Amino acid sequence: MAEEVVLLDLWVSPYAARVKIALAEKGIEYESKEEDLSNKSSLLLEMNPVYKKVPVLIHKGKPISESRIIVQYIDELWNHKSPLLPSDPYARAHARFWADFVDQKIQGTMYRLFEAASSESREAAEKELIEDFKVMEGELGKKPYFGGETFGFVDIAFIPSYRYYYGHETLGNFNLVEELPKLAAWVKRCLQRESVSKSLHDPNKVYEFISELRKKRGLE
């Protein structure tokens, strides 16, 4: 069974983490193949010719790319346990909207922050990211998870990236732990799930990696 499911992976990628969390939630065994993005494998180039990016899920030889699409595939195919998306169409649409928001808005801001070459652009991106996180704090509200009582699609979409920022605790002068208490409690709740704790790395290691990458690009 394990050889049927292969994940083209990258340890630091929050997108790959999403897929790992989903697979773990469903109890699916798989083989993880770590990619070196500076030297992409022929398998990666064959399985994701359009974007040449990870993660790619290969199931019985057939590839699926784009993390949110992969997670939906996992949920729809292995529908015997742990539904990640609600069955009600309106609630599903709501979940898809918020997962899309994480990618469209939040990941976009995070990318700008990563690429920021000047202190002005860095501060502007930080400010925007804080506002984005406040939106998520508002959307979470009093619920234990974004999906309500159960851990689901939006939690999976957001926890990897947010965990890595949360692990660093501050964004500029803004203290994420103190200022966004609902998200702080939500992170702790998510980390209690084995699927999450096993799929995420030490935030300090991730932060070091990102800093090194920025240095290599002459951004720091």
Added chain:
Amino acid sequence: MEDKVILLDFWSSSYAMRVRIALEEKGIQYEAREQNLVDKSPLLVDMNPIHKMIPVLIHNGKPTCESLVIVEYIDQVWNDRSPLLPSDPYQRSQARFWADYIDKKIYTNGKKLWREKGEKQEEVKREFIAGLRALEGELGEKVYFGGERIGFVDVALVPISSWFYSFEKCGNFSIEKECPKIVAWVKRCMQKKSVSKSLPDPQKIYGYVLQLKQKLGID
């Protein structure tokens, strides 16, 4: 109980056209409310507080936003007719992949194409054409992206064809010359009432683009 379906709309929006096509395909009665995007209505802001953009589908008072999310919603709710997504999970994943590709490569570049000039425009054109060529590869010999019937990817892509004339005039190129299979596919789609009813006249779009260019000071 009768369904009340309202679409917060804008006539030239390719995103809104996707929703219109989906509603027409399913034979759903709906009220289209044209929005003023400069002076946004309280309803729009209330129904889409995050992005304050159209399209928004309001079904029995409950809003759904983001065109592809809306189309999937429509497909699920009215699942007894004209399915837009395949039932097989793998094929669904591929349909979603290509619809997402259309957003990233076609719609994003389309928005830039008529605004840019010189080398920047050439770069956008190259990406746009490359995107359409990749889609031609995916279409292959099929009648529609959905196979024998129009599906999710057809609905995602065909609206931008109403902008092709504008792109050609602004970018000084022929989409038919560069991507003949796509243009042939557009013609096939336009024979369907759900599509022809939902797309505006390309000449009208061009008039609108010229107005926008004037307003924005682009020549």
